Amino acid sequence: MGNPYLLLYNAALVLGWGYCLYLTIDTMLVKKGTTADLWQVVEMPLKVSQTAALLEVVHSAIGLVRSPVMITAMQVSSRIWVLWGIINPEPVLATGGAVQLSQPLPGVSLPLPAEVGGVPLALNLATLLTAWSITEVVRYSFFAVKELAGSVPYPLLWLRYTTFIPLYPLGVASELSMVRLALPAIWARHLWSVDLPNAFNWAFDYPVLCALIVLSYLPGLPQLYLYMLAQRKKVLSGGSGGKPSGGSGKAKSS
């Protein structure tokens, strides 16, 4: 067995995110609730599980884990930004609304049906949680098992390097939908912004920063996706239970 603290950390997060996933399925499918209902129950477990990921930056910085600090910091900070910087300031708008794929932005129409088999083709809190929680359950299980047994059984390895294929685009699209729903209100509120003149002679516009972050997603996405696909090829063809090369092997997953 490896490091007991890491085993505990990863196992705890499997439980945390597993619970978020359970709540998502239970609220949306079993109880046929709304995303607003989902937010009522999942807000706390989500905030705890996602914010705990800040520890991973520390683990990386102190050398406890082999992942590169900068990459880990970027990944975690983007999740923290969506949760605390977009959804939390405007929870009603972000968690209550949805972005129809056929009409993602005013004036932008995509040739997609409004719904498939009664299920609306939309991005919302539920799709975000589905993408995030499945990804994280797989990821943390992978690390927990590795810490416990030293190597990982092929099915788990396969999951780790395959679930990202649909979930990464779903996650990123859902994150952007949260921004789409909350940003107009954040913009109107001039949230967390500082104007001139002031004693510190600087200005900071948080809504503008949000817009810049969204722009930065665009080149980042295809790069990371292709990188993950290349990693997948390398790892899955290299035999079962093999160690993935290079740090945690996790790119920006959603």
Added chain:
Amino acid sequence: MKLEVVSRSGRSIATLDVNPDSTVAELKKKFYGLKKTYYPARQRFALPVKPGETRGQVLSDDSKRLSDYGLADGGKLEFKDLGPQIGYSTVFFWEYFGPLVVYPLFFFLPQYLYPGTKLPAGGPQHALVQKLACGYWCFHYAKRIVETFTVHKFGHATMPIFNLFKNCGYYWGYAAYVSYFVNHPLYTAPNQTVSVACLAVAGLMQLGNLWSHLILAGLRKPGEKDYKIPKGGLFNFVTCANYTFEIWGWLLFSVSVQSIPAYLFAATGAAQMTQWAIAKHNRLRKLFDGKEGRPKYPRRWIIFPPFL
């Protein structure tokens, strides 16, 4: 002797027939003769990895002989292309030239650079601190350019060309960021006496920095390539005394203009310099270990007493 040149993936690139007593520089010239894309500054050769090593020893000294590296007939060399290279002085010039030009733009042309902000009727009105700050900033970068061509002795001749864009982005970007706010029509000038005093002391720090550079340049006699223990001036107490003065200069500048972008610039620079200083300090301590007749590196601050 015949040496086989392989790529990092093991693929054979060329076979070179060289004299064991020829230097690395001569080897690189010969290789350039075979592969015209790779001029000598782009070439990096390393010995194959020995057991216990993570990477092979690099043939880093152009003046050393191939036999000094233990190369014999039938030996292998691993080749790495360092990418298009650019001279150190060239990069330094362009990265310092930007701030010298960009900063004053906001001072002299606010009517174009602050669109949407109402400007006073009689033209831009600047507080004394804004004028002095502009002068200090420009003096600093002019000094850096002069030092590049008259004082500094670079350890390497070239660096990858990507660094030109990365470094210019950093310097030019921060110049615009700091200047935009310090020269803004809505700038709130802090206490003038404090500001002027801080800039005056910052100027002294610049002189300290120049003095440190002159000491560093004098450490090696022409032709010497080995590391020396820095001595003289603040170096007797701090390994990277030049950085100490530089950090103080920007800290005092920031206090003087009272602007967060200036503090951010100072902090970013300090963080980078700290990284470099720790590496340099450790390198010198490892080299000057007091064994086999080598002097022992004295106990010194790394970069910024009393903290580090």
